[in-house]
Amino acid sequence: MNIGIFTDTYFPQVSGVATSIDTLRSQLEQKGHTVYIFTTTDPDVEKNVYERNVFRFASIPFISFTDRRIAVRGLFQSYQVAKELNLDIVHTQTEFSMGLIGKFVAKALKIPCVHTYHTMYEDYLHYVAKGKLLKPSHVRLMTCSFCEKMSGIVAPSARVLATLTRYGVKEPITVIPTGVDLTRFKVVNENNVRKHYGIAENAPLLLTLSRLAFEKDIDRMVASFPAIKTKVPGVKLLIVGDGPAKESLQEQVKELGLTEDIIFTGEVDNTQVSEFYHAADLFVSTSISESQGLTYIEALAAGTKVVSSKSPYTAELLSDRAIGANFETLEEFVELVVEYLTKPAKYQDPKPLQQKLKEISADEFGEKILQFYERSKEHYLELNQTTYSKEHS
Numbered sequence: 001m002n003i004g005i006f007t008d009t010y011f012p013q014v015s016g017v018a019t020s021i022d023t024l025r026s027q028l029e030q031k032g033h034t035v036y037i038f039t040t041t042d043p044d045v046e047k048n049v050y051e052r053n054v055f056r057f058a059s060i061p062f063i064s065f066t067d068r069r070i071a072v073r074g075l076f077q078s079y080q081v082a083k084e085l086n087l088d089i090v091h092t093q094t095e096f097s098m099g100l101i102g103k104f105v106a107k108a109l110k111i112p113c114v115h116t117y118h119t120m121y122e123d124y125l126h127y128v129a130k131g132k133l134l135k136p137s138h139v140r141l142m143t144c145s146f147c148e149k150m151s152g153i154v155a156p157s158a159r160v161l162a163t164l165t166r167y168g169v170k171e172p173i174t175v176i177p178t179g180v181d182l183t184r185f186k187v188v189n190e191n192n193v194r195k196h197y198g199i200a201e202n203a204p205l206l207l208t209l210s211r212l213a214f215e216k217d218i219d220r221m222v223a224s225f226p227a228i229k230t231k232v233p234g235v236k237l238l239i240v241g242d243g244p245a246k247e248s249l250q251e252q253v254k255e256l257g258l259t260e261d262i263i264f265t266g267e268v269d270n271t272q273v274s275e276f277y278h279a280a281d282l283f284v285s286t287s288i289s290e291s292q293g294l295t296y297i298e299a300l301a302a303g304t305k306v307v308s309s310k311s312p313y314t315a316e317l318l319s320d321r322a323i324g325a326n327f328e329t330l331e332e333f334v335e336l337v338v339e340y341l342t343k344p345a346k347y348q349d350p351k352p353l354q355q356k357l358k359e360i361s362a363d364e365f366g367e368k369i370l371q372f373y374e375r376s377k378e379h380y381l382e383l384n385q386t387t388y389s390k391e392h393s
Contacts, residue, residue: 001034001088002087002088003034004082004102005024005025005091006102007038008039008040008068008069008094008098009093010054011270014241016118016178017094020116020118020178021037023365026362027366027369033370035053038055039055040056040059041058041059041069042056055078057071057101058073058074059072070097071101075104078101079109087109090111091115092116093115095117100146103146112379115154116156117154117155122139144168147169151172151377151383155173155174159312179297180301182301185274185302200234203235205236205281206236206237206341207238207279208283209283209295211242212239212243212244216287218249218286220333222237222249222256223256225237225262228337232342237261238265238279274302277301278302280299281304282305282307283307284307284333285309288311293313293314296308296318300323300324307337311326320352322348322353
């Protein structure tokens with residue numbers, strides 16, 4: 001198959017969406033398919049740099065979310081390129097500029113268009129006019145409008161499925177969690193990270209890795225750290241990433257007198273994150289806005305247990321204490337972190353993790369997406385045969 005992926009977000013941007021698309025592309029190509037990425041220009045990519053099967057279209061920073069891009073042209077150029085490439089299917093990964101272009105291209109070429117719904121927009125409304133302009137009802141209308149006439153929709157988690165169902169989306173939806181290339185997270189020199197940040201080899205180390213945005217609720221983690229510190233002497237926390245909440249979090253850390261214990265690394269290259277997972281004793285997240293949490297499964301792939309806020313997704317992912325655990329209150333969060341750090345030998349059964357890694361592998365992800373494509377193509381043909389019959393009856 002010739003597959004066109006249309007996205008506003010792609011490398012070198014650092015995000016779960018970009019990583020998910022790269023994993024998908026790699027798996028589809030390994031299985032003998034050809035993948036073309038239609039995306040936005042990026043200030044970190046020079047115009048004359050060759051990127052295999054990547055087509056970039058003029059873009060500007062997104063309003064109030066300036067580290068993301070939105071295309072300002074490319075509609076007919078995308079169509080011409082897609083027609084020449086003889087695409088068999090369009091897979092959109094955004095509801096905005098390149099997603100709308102992808103829908104137009106698929107309709108013009110008379111091929112199926114499928115979509116992955118990555119983002120829980122209700123958690124991001126504060127970015128636009130401080131939440132005073134857009135409401136959840138607007139998100140519902142936008143979502144239903146974009147998903148209309150899709151041949152299939154991928155929900156990365158049960159939470160996304162429930163949200164799309166609540167919105168009233170009628171198109172076929174399949175839950176397919178993003179997979180992880182397990183080989184990327186196996187053998188590394190974890191001491192590099194500890195040495196670089198001056199962390200002793202035997203110091204208990206917590207890690208959180210994400211965009212430092214207010215909806216990630218990292219302030220809850222920082223606020224809980226003193227309680228952890230009183231029960232786990234010498235504990236450290238690495239906060240990896242960058243974003244609009246960084247200054248606020250640094251000020252919070254300073255006010256709590258934790259500047260020696262909580263370390264901000266800034267943004268880390270995607271090729272280096274494995275070392276951070278391996279260096280940590282526990283991966284932690286207090287976010288309540290994750291649609292799937294790609295960093296959680298990356299941590300598991302590195303063999304690092306996870307403690308996260310409870311959601312339908314994490315309840316299913318962290319189904320055994322040998323893998324990790326969920327919490328509902330910050331008191332529970334502290335208790336779980338302390339237990340994992342002070343009793344590391346308590347949950348060491350390798351079988352649950354082995355089974356989970358099989359489920360979240362990139363190979364499994366690729367197979368499920370291909371099966372989804374086939375069902376979507378069948379749905380597209382059925383729908384269009386019905387339309388043709390009605391028009392000619």
